[in-house]
Amino acid sequence: DTGVSQDPRHKITKxxxxxxxxxxxxxxxxxxxxxxxxxxQGPEFLTYFQNEAQLEKSRLLSxxxxxxxxxxxxxxxxxxxxxxxxxxxxxxASSLDRxxxxxxxxxxxxx
Amino acid sequence: GESVGLHLPTLSVQEGxxxxxxxxxxxxxxxxxxxxxxxSGKGPQFIIDIRSNMDKRQGQRVTVLLNKxxxxxxxxxxxxxxxxxxxxxCAEPQNYGGSQGNLIFGKxxxxxxKP
Numbered sequence: 001d002t003g004v005s006q007d008p009r010h011k012i013t014k015x016x017x018x019x020x021x022x023x024x025x026x027x028x029x030x031x032x033x034x035x036x037x038x039x040x041q042g043p044e045f046l047t048y049f050q051n052e053a054q055l056e057k058s059r060l061l062s063x064x065x066x067x068x069x070x071x072x073x074x075x076x077x078x079x080x081x082x083x084x085x086x087x088x089x090x091x092x093a094s095s096l097d098r099x100x101x102x103x104x105x106x107x108x109x110x111x
Numbered sequence: 112g113e114s115v116g117l118h119l120p121t122l123s124v125q126e127g128x129x130x131x132x133x134x135x136x137x138x139x140x141x142x143x144x145x146x147x148x149x150x151s152g153k154g155p156q157f158i159i160d161i162r163s164n165m166d167k168r169q170g171q172r173v174t175v176l177l178n179k180x181x182x183x184x185x186x187x188x189x190x191x192x193x194x195x196x197x198x199x200x201c202a203e204p205q206n207y208g209g210s211q212g213n214l215i216f217g218k219x220x221x222x223x224x225k226p
Contacts, residue, residue, distance in 0.1 A: 004154075006154075033213055033214075035213075035214075040218070040219075041218060041219075042200050042202070042216025042217055042218055042219055043155065043200075043214070043216050044216075045205070045213035045214065045215075048212070048213055056212070056213065058213070091154050091155070093214075098143050098145075098160070098204060099145060099157060099160055100145070100157075100214060101157055102147075102154035102155045102156070102157075103154050104153055104154045105153070105154045107152075
């Protein structure tokens with residue numbers, strides 16, 4: 001499968017714990033995006049990389065969130081000191097031009 | 112301001128009928144739109160896109176129509192099948208003029224196909 005992959009697919013954690021998600025984009029895509037989606041809503045933008053440079057962050061990305069794309073390939077999204085409000089689907093997308101292609105998402109549940 | 116929204120939250124159609132899902136946008140400078148299909152528990156799946164220099168674009172069983180005069184686009188699905196049951200989103204880039212910005216999504220329309 002040459003699409004966007006995400007790991008893990010599901011994560012259950014206790015409030016206050018740190019979690020890290022991984023995204024592997026489509027191999028030739030230089031742009032990588034993170035979104036968050038809550039039930040019944042469309043995805044909301046979190047942050048965006050072009051190669052290894054993080055070019056944009058939304059106001060949703062509090063200081064507990066950090067994202068990296070160290071070699072311009074895969075990316076990680078870390079959430080520190082998780083809160084129940086962080087429970088959501090975290091989606092990764094990649095693009096070469098304007099069309100963005102999404103991965104299957106990581107479902108986070110914070111207890 | 113920038114917004115992408117959908118007229119109807121739910122749509123129920125009979126298998127074999129055509130489906131039409133609508134979307135309105137507010138910014139006349141919007142120049143690119145994408146339709147996604149999202150099945151339960153999965154990520155959004157790219158269906159089709161259209162640039163503002165086009166009024167219509169066709170794919171396999173799908174057609175997107177863009178009316179820039181009234182800032183409206185629609186997704187038409189021909190001969191709807193049970194596998195088409197999903198939530199459909201229209202989306203547009205937040206930044207315009209060819210930049211590769213993040214997408215803004217509407218709330219989505221849930222399509223249910225009755226056998």
